[in-house]
Amino acid sequence: MATADAGLRRLLADSGEDRGWVSPRTDLVTALLGLWFGIGLMIDAWAHTNLPSELETFFTPWHAVFYSGFAAVAGWIIWQVLRNVRTGRQGVAAVPMGYLAGLVAIPAFAAFGFADMMWHTFLGIETSVDILFSPSHLGLVATMMLIVTTPLRSAWHAPDVGVRPSLWRLLPALVGLAFATTLVSLFLSYGDALQQGADDVVTAFSDLDRSVWLATAMVITNVITLAPVLLLVRRWQPPFGSVTLMYAIVALMPGAQTTFRNLPILLAFVAAGLVSDLLIRWLRPSAARRGAYWAFAGLSAFATWSLYIGVASATAGSLPSVPELWTGAPIVAGLIGLLLGALFLPDAAPGSQ
The missing domain is CATH 1.20.120 (Four Helix Bundle (Hemerythrin (Met), subunit A))
Known part of the structure; x- marks a missing residue:
């Protein structure tokens, strides 16, 4: 011994x-x-x-x-x-x-x-x-x-x-x-907006009482999915396709939990990853380019949740009946994205222009 x-x-x-x-x-x-x-x-x-x-x-x-x-x-x-x-x-x-x-x-x-x-x-x-x-x-x-x-x-x-x-x-x-993002989304899945079907989204944003849960879930999911991307962009200038790949993997967890019954919503989320990749190529956000980084954070979130509501409405065949909700929710997401950007990068890296 x-x-x-x-x-x-x-x-x-x-x-x-x-x-x-x-x-x-x-x-x-x-x-x-x-x-x-x-x-x-x-x-x-x-x-x-x-x-x-x-x-x-x-x-x-x-x-x-x-x-x-x-x-x-x-x-x-x-x-x-x-x-x-x-x-x-x-x-x-x-x-x-x-x-x-x-x-x-x-x-x-x-x-x-x-x-x-x-x-x-x-x-x-x-x-x-x-x-x-x-x-x-x-x-x-x-x-x-x-x-x-x-x-x-x-x-x-x-x-x-x-x-x-x-x-x-x-x-x-x-x-x-x-x-790692899927693990967080799994254990906060009681607030996961990606588990909702198209009809659920339209119905929720057509009823002020029922809209509270969906609006809250969108905020939670927005933070969970955007924060890792902002971490990635702060560290590297990621190659094209990086966010699309990440969002495709992240979409698997809510897909498994719903047996992919909400496939249009999940595909909209993957498409949002492609939009984010295009924004990265256009804006070139980095730790040395604070303005571009903040703009990317806000625009990526706004585009993601605009696609979410747009695809849900197209699949369900109608827009939600409360216009303030379906027009304002992506703006709220974009503002939260901007705030996350400011939190992740409060000042540009030394030596930046």
């Missing part, structure tokens, strides 16, 4: 070398395994929403996909550390840049997974909004976010990424950031 403890202490003792970066291909594998992990969560979310009568045990096919995805990405991250240990590195020096938080989150996720199994065994299976407040689920989503954003942290200061990365080089970071 003493020998084992001594060996563990030697392994954890930092050998002092500068931490290195993994290759872009390694980050891509991490992102793809995170994709497996994330899709497993989407399948589980779909099951909780659509098959409540079949959720009588922790051991379900969708939990198998979810936890096997965790095992795959966890094993891959641990393997990157072990490869460095074999070269003589020890402690933190053996952990690649960007991978430390994900590594620490692995045993924490496993502990919350065990707690979740115990919770389901003794307290039952959640089938409604209570699933979003379960302590074990909250622990799982927090640690999962640290794991799936590993490629984002890896790319953040990687010397080969640069200010204007290619879409291929930035792809792992985009996938990680998008899936």
